[in-house]
Amino acid sequence: MFKTIKNDLPASIVVFFVALPLCLGIALASGAPLFSGLIAGIVGGIVVGAISGSNIGVSGPAAGLAAIVLAAITSLGYENFLVAVVIGGVIQLLFGVLRLGIIGYFFPSSVIKGMLTGIGIIIILKQIRFFFGMDANVEGNIDFLKVEWNNLLSGLLNDINALLSGNISIGATLIGVISIGILLLWSNVLSKKGKIFQLVQGPLVAVIVGIIFYLFTKDGAMGLVDSQLVSVPVPDSLDSFKGQFSFPNFSVITKPEIWLTGFTIALVASLETLLCVEATDKLDPHKNVTPTNRELFAQGTGNIVSGMIGGLPITQVIVRSSANIQSGGRSKMSAIIHGFFLLISVILIPTLLNKIPLAVLAAVLFIVGFKLAKPSTFKSMFALGWKQWVPFMATVLPMVITGDLLLGIGLGLIVGIFIILLKSFQNSHFLHKEGEDVDDGKIKMTLAEEVTFFNKGAILNELDRVPENSFLELDVRNTKYLDNDIIEILEDFGLKAKERNITVKLVSQRGEEENPESYIEFFKQELKPKYKN
Incomplete structure (x- = not known):
């Protein structure tokens, strides 16, 4: 692995700059402590990176699990939720041992695309209040962490009501808009202009601008309050650093809802990982082939470790993996080193992290959500005909209306199977x-x-x-x-x-x-x- 360190070290720096805001942002979208996102990023880089057979894949907290995580934390509590993460990791280990790396092939493409699209829409909807710096206690609004997922649309209506009533922060809104402008400019224009714009990523620039904005406006009319900033613990000693970690409450391990959540995490995380593996192998200029069963084993190990110390669930992530490829990463050392960079940042610069506006992370997640739920996806699925469009929408609509990812996937599968049976009955080929x-x-x-x-x-x-x-x-x-x-x-x-x-x-x-x-x-x-x- 050290033979390609001259390629992997620069790539790991780029991946670190991409991963840092995403770890915080996905924790924010999941309703979890922001520190838990950093834990998942560290474990995904160091533990999963060391075990995985992928040379260019990078793992960490995934946007695709945000809906599940938020619903689980809301209903179970965080320590109980961590038990489900550990169980999910054990199930993934079994998937790997039983050589179930092909399970992704048994889900219709229309349902998988519907799942990712629904997740993208939910992520966008849940970032509105952070982007505009809304006060969680505004009358007619619903506190983000107390929203029941079956009230997702009613929560959205309340947020719209708050917007129309002018209950927003001018400062948060301004830096949110600036951040989106930076991200779009970077990805659509500057990244094609030179190597420096690929080495320094747009999300990092948005974070730096956000910190500068906070420092220059904190005493003015557009200053941000503490509730509109990132909040990670600041240790003053080794013991206080250890105290930041949460641990699972294994006394609830016999409860059915814990096992249901664990199986859901294992299934969705495995699917997202396998989809990412397929995509990254196609992008890899050296055409390495990732062993899928070993990848499931690595992801399961990572989720066990992450759950045991208070981290979010982990998957291989396409955003970080593609950044690694574009930056010239050649071996798993780039993923491992980026994990150590995250660990160092948590230890050395937590005070600086706490100056990042939440509106900046919301802007990053707006872009992530939009990429998952592009209008072009709806257009292409509709163009493929009703046999693809109906299962796709049968997956998206229940997820967006209720926030229940499993319900969306289940209905999408049922509709897809019904269409297969119907066409098999009618098909003149037989x-x-x-x-x-x-x-x-x-x-x-x-x-x-x-x-x-x-x-x-x-x-x-x-x-x-x-x-x-x-x-x-x-x-x-x-x-x-x-x-x-x-x-x-x-x-x-x-x-x-x-x-x-x-x-x-x-x-x-x-x-x-x-x-x-x-x-x-x-x-x-x-x-x-x-x-x-």
């Missing part, structure tokens, strides 16, 4: 009628390569429509698998065909046979050589 000539009574029907019980309804309908005194040619030359349910249907049809004076000719690779005595025996013999293969 039962293709090549031609029908009513005058001479000859009908030709071709079975597909694989015909299962999903196609029973379509086949029954087609066979019932065969008129009396006709000739049916059933072509099975391309059929490699025929479900027993279908063979039984053909057996029953053979009896009905005699009563209706229908001549049936079976065409197979062996030749032709009219009105076989037993369709079951015919197909067993016909498909037997193919089953052997």
Whole structure:
């Protein structure tokens, strides 16, 4: 790993500058102590980085888990929530041991995109009050940390009411707008102008400008109050530094809601990690292939460690990983070193961190949320047709209306499975009628390569429509698998065909046979050589 240190050290500095505001911002979006986001970033860099088989992937707290974390902390309490994080890590370890690195392939793309889009919208909605520096005690508003997720839209309406009433901070709003301008300028213009603008990232510049703004305006009309600034503990000794860490309350480990939350964290974190692994491997100019089962094992280990010392859940993160790639990172040393940089910053500069306006972090999260929920995503999903659009929206809408991520994923999956069953029933690929000539009574029907019980309804309908005194040619030359349910249907049809004076000719690779005595025996013999293969 040290052979590429000349590439990894500069890359780790860039990743650190990207990760620092994101760790704080995601903790803010999750309703967790801001220090917990830094813990997750440190563990994701050092622990996960050391175990992972990815050369360029970087792990830390993920925006995709913010909705789950906020709901869990609100309902369980933070120490109890940490138990669920540890359980989620153990489940991820089992996923890795059981070689379940392919689980991401079993979720429809429309549902995954819907999940990410819904998360993006929720992140944006939950940052409104921080961006405008709203007073949490304003009448008609709801305190951010006390919002029930099934009241997400009512909370949004209250925030809008506060905006219309003018209950905002001019200073917070101004630095929030400036921060968005810096981020957009950096990503869309300056990052393409020179190496220096890739080395120094937009989020870091926004944070520095935010600190300068606070220092120059703190005694003026646009000055920010303590509740509008980052608040991480400032240790004055080693013992006080140790006292910043929270620990899980294992006395609640038998409660079902703890295990449900743990399984949810494990599933969503694993999916987000596997999606990120796929994306980063495609971006990697050296085309390294990340072992997915080992990655799940590494993420599980990281979540156990993070949960044990008070950190947020961890996943591999595309923003940090892509920054690592663009900065020339070559080995896992860049991820590990960035973790040590985060640790050093927590120890040496916590006072400086507490001068960062929350409006700056809200601006960073606005951009993160927008990238997850781009309008172009809605447009592209709609253009793909209703079979993609309906499961996509069935995932997004419940998440945004209720804030329940699992409900959105569950409804999206149900709708997706229903569409598959419906199209399987209707799909002519499984039962293709090549031609029908009513005058001479000859009908030709071709079975597909694989015909299962999903196609029973379509086949029954087609066979019932065969008129009396006709000739049916059933072509099975391309059929490699025929479900027993279908063979039984053909057996029953053979009896009905005699009563209706229908001549049936079976065409197979062996030749032709009219009105076989037993369709079951015919197909067993016909498909037997193919089953052997």
